[in-house]
Amino acid sequence: MSNTTINTTSSPTAILNDGGEPGYTFPNSFGYYGKFGGAFIPEMLHRNVEELRNRYLEIMQEPSFQQEFNDLLRDYVGRPTPLYYAKRLSEQYKTKLYLKREDLNHTGAHKINNAIGQVLLAQRLGKKHIIAETGAGQHGVATATVCALKGVECIVYMGVKDIERQAPNVARMKMLGAKVMPAASGSQTLKDATNEAIRHWINNPADTHYVIGSVVGPHPYPDMVARFQSVISQETRWQLKQQTGSELPTHVMACVGGGSNAAGAFYHFLDELSVQLVAVEAAGHGVNSGMSAATTQLGKPGVLHGSKSLVMQTADGQVVEPHSISAGLDYPGIGPMHAHLFDSGRGTFLSATDEEAVQAAFELCKLEGIIPALESAHALAAIKEMKYKESDVVVVCLSGRGDKDLGTYMKYM
Amino acid sequence: MNRIQELFQQKDKNVLNVYCTAGFPALNSTVEVMKALQDNGADIIELGMPYSDPLADGPVIQASGSCAIANGMTIEKLFEQLQGFRKATAFGDGGGIYVPVILMGYLNPVLQYGFEKFCRHAADLPIDGLIIPDVPEYEFETEYGPVMQRYGLNFIFLITPETSEERIRKLDSLSTGFLYAVSSSSITGTDKDFSAVEKYLQRLQGMQLKNPVMVGFGIKDKSTFQSACRYANGAIIGTAYIKAVENSTDIAASTKAFLSSVLEK
Numbered sequence: 001m002s003n004t005t006i007n008t009t010s011s012p013t014a015i016l017n018d019g020g021e022p023g024y025t026f027p028n029s030f031g032y033y034g035k036f037g038g039a040f041i042p043e044m045l046h047r048n049v050e051e052l053r054n055r056y057l058e059i060m061q062e063p064s065f066q067q068e069f070n071d072l073l074r075d076y077v078g079r080p081t082p083l084y085y086a087k088r089l090s091e092q093y094k095t096k097l098y099l100k101r102e103d104l105n106h107t108g109a110h111k112i113n114n115a116i117g118q119v120l121l122a123q124r125l126g127k128k129h130i131i132a133e134t135g136a137g138q139h140g141v142a143t144a145t146v147c148a149l150k151g152v153e154c155i156v157y158m159g160v161k162d163i164e165r166q167a168p169n170v171a172r173m174k175m176l177g178a179k180v181m182p183a184a185s186g187s188q189t190l191k192d193a194t195n196e197a198i199r200h201w202i203n204n205p206a207d208t209h210y211v212i213g214s215v216v217g218p219h220p221y222p223d224m225v226a227r228f229q230s231v232i233s234q235e236t237r238w239q240l241k242q243q244t245g246s247e248l249p250t251h252v253m254a255c256v257g258g259g260s261n262a263a264g265a266f267y268h269f270l271d272e273l274s275v276q277l278v279a280v281e282a283a284g285h286g287v288n289s290g291m292s293a294a295t296t297q298l299g300k301p302g303v304l305h306g307s308k309s310l311v312m313q314t315a316d317g318q319v320v321e322p323h324s325i326s327a328g329l330d331y332p333g334i335g336p337m338h339a340h341l342f343d344s345g346r347g348t349f350l351s352a353t354d355e356e357a358v359q360a361a362f363e364l365c366k367l368e369g370i371i372p373a374l375e376s377a378h379a380l381a382a383i384k385e386m387k388y389k390e391s392d393v394v395v396v397c398l399s400g401r402g403d404k405d406l407g408t409y410m411k412y413m
Numbered sequence: 414m415n416r417i418q419e420l421f422q423q424k425d426k427n428v429l430n431v432y433c434t435a436g437f438p439a440l441n442s443t444v445e446v447m448k449a450l451q452d453n454g455a456d457i458i459e460l461g462m463p464y465s466d467p468l469a470d471g472p473v474i475q476a477s478g479s480c481a482i483a484n485g486m487t488i489e490k491l492f493e494q495l496q497g498f499r500k501a502t503a504f505g506d507g508g509g510i511y512v513p514v515i516l517m518g519y520l521n522p523v524l525q526y527g528f529e530k531f532c533r534h535a536a537d538l539p540i541d542g543l544i545i546p547d548v549p550e551y552e553f554e555t556e557y558g559p560v561m562q563r564y565g566l567n568f569i570f571l572i573t574p575e576t577s578e579e580r581i582r583k584l585d586s587l588s589t590g591f592l593y594a595v596s597s598s599s600i601t602g603t604d605k606d607f608s609a610v611e612k613y614l615q616r617l618q619g620m621q622l623k624n625p626v627m628v629g630f631g632i633k634d635k636s637t638f639q640s641a642c643r644y645a646n647g648a649i650i651g652t653a654y655i656k657a658v659e660n661s662t663d664i665a666a667s668t669k670a671f672l673s674s675v676l677e678k
Contacts, residue, residue: 030551038551038552039549039551040520040547040548040549040552041547041549042468042469042546042547042571043546043549043570043571043572043573043576043584043595044469044571044573044575044595046549046573046575046576046580047573047575047576185472185475185479186465186466186479191466195466195468198468199468199471202468202469205575300525301524302521302524302525303519303520303521303524303547304466304521305466305468306547311521313521313525315525316487316488316489316522316525316526317464317488317521317522317523317524317525317526318464318465318482318522319465319466319521
């Protein structure tokens with residue numbers, strides 16, 4: 001597959017290729033990864049989603065698009081982000097641990113990769129207004145940032161509960177000129193913010209693009225977002241080659257809510273079957289506590305937010321309110337690409353509780369001087385669940401920084 | 414031919430379809446509401462199956478659904494409540510529900526119930542048709558349509574002012590019963606300038622579609638109902654009716670008052 005051929009001589013720029021055989025990496029033309037995906041949308045969204053589906057690959061192929069995307073990733077975001085060999089953490093776990101430092105991106109997380117891609121794409125579609133949903137606020141901040149940069153109007157939907165627990169990010173979005181709309185329905189978290197954003201789009205279809213922040217939603221969103229985030233694994237391959245002499249690690253680990261940082265971290269390794277892909281979900285108070293967000297453990301096949309995937313729900317098919325200490329993982333679904341990785345056995349799915357994530361965050365602070373986001377701390381927490389050889393090369397995607405979570409961390413000091 | 418086709422054969426103008434939420438305002442008010450609608454002039458009843466994440470509905474209908482879920486409404490419960498609802502003895506005073514009944518809901522709860530089992534049980538009652546707005550035509554053609562057809566259930570597609578002519582013709586060819594013309598590209602219960610909708614309805618009228626056209630979204634009173642009926646076979650009222658019964662202590666009286674105001678000459 002063409003996308004796995006990496007230029008190893010110069011610093012990589014994002015490859016936005018035009019497709020490939022359906023499998024782990026690419027969905028089929030109807031948006032299916034195995035049994036999961038599709039576009040389950042009401043007719044009111046058809047025109048906008050169809051327009052996107054017809055044009056996203058073609059726009060991503062335009063040299064001017066690729067130029068602008070890559071220039072912004074380099075000069076504005078600060079890519080490539082370092083692949084950092086975490087020496088003391090490696091000693092602790094008796095293996096070789098590398099951290100992919102998405103926390104060092106402008107705005108503090110991987111979310112900006114996708115936000116830039118989609119806002120540039122929306123401009124080429126002639127859209128004047130941008131809407132987005134956000135959980136932890138990282139995607140909202142990233143989208144508000146790119147909209148400020150491009151002078152585009154931005155409305156971000158955010159659950160009332162998340163507005164309370166992620167106050168610094170709400171302030172950042174407002175300072176960046178975005179309008180933050182509280183989603184007061186249902187569980188008042190990411191799921192409901194997504195509902196409200198979709199409703200806004202139904203009500204205001206003209207000139208509006210909805211920037212979904214994860215690899216969820218109707219086709220082509222999961223594929224499009226995965227492509228924009230794929231720069232993470234593309235750089236990882238190149239950096240591993242520079243640092244270890246081999247492009248391939250033995251493991252890649254990432255946290256999964258909807259799954260965008262995992263999709264990006266896994267992307268160029270999906271068809272490298274020697275690489276073990278480890279997705280870490282939020283177990284909340286424990287997978288069987290009734291207060292969890294571990295979708296692959298607790299979910300059943302269903303349809304949520306426009307795609308068929310695994311969904312946490314009651315026996316009657318009502319979507320349940322998940323729980324995680326981390327707002328970014330507090331989602332009752334999972335992207336269809338990941339549902340397929342789970343279903344096919346290609347991915348290894350683990351979970352970490354709130355408590356384990358917090359402990360892992362403190363451990364990283366102590367050993368490496370890095371305060372991780374609560375989301376990323378779930379991936380770190382799963383390191384101790386794994387059995388590694390000393391010679392293993394383990395890449396952990398450090399998807400975001402922990403500044404926004406200090407309020408939570410301070411309760412544990 | 415089922416009740417929907419029969420209805421449009423007998424009456425092709427001013428057909429009134431009213432939406433109500435199963436299990437709302439009380440768990441056991443479902444058939445009482447349906448009877449009140451039939452008794453007061455509704456030609457079709459669209460019975461909503463509540464869902465936690467109803468993307469195509471507005472806040473009033475979502476709130477009625479949340480209330481119904483809290484009341485304990487499920488598809489299983491609904492099918493129990495509808496047992497025998499067509500029988501002349503269903504209400505003790507002669508006359509069951511004889512108007513066409515369409516179940517409206519979202520795909521996820523139906524999938525959990527089991528799609529084929531759902532169609533079988535719905536057809537047994539009998540229910541006349543289904544509206545599941547998050548089943549697009551690709552899924553209908555490849556997966557769900559053949560099952561519905563096997564059980565003789567009509568499936569009603571939505572079209573909007575933004576739907577292309579080619580696509581309207583495609584959805585018209587797939588739909589049976591009628592076509593649901595969304596009056597503006599908006600979620601239910603939204604106020605829009607109705608005159609802007611008229612051009613769209615006139616365009617549909619000129620297309621010589623196979624199915625009757627029912628207009629929904631934004632139909633809330635006599636004036637909007639009559640405007641819609643000028644260019645279509647009838648119209649669908651949802652949010653305005655839910656508002657009329659949400660705080661009602663006498664469903665029959667509230668329904669009568671509401672429908673009289675819509676249908677008065």
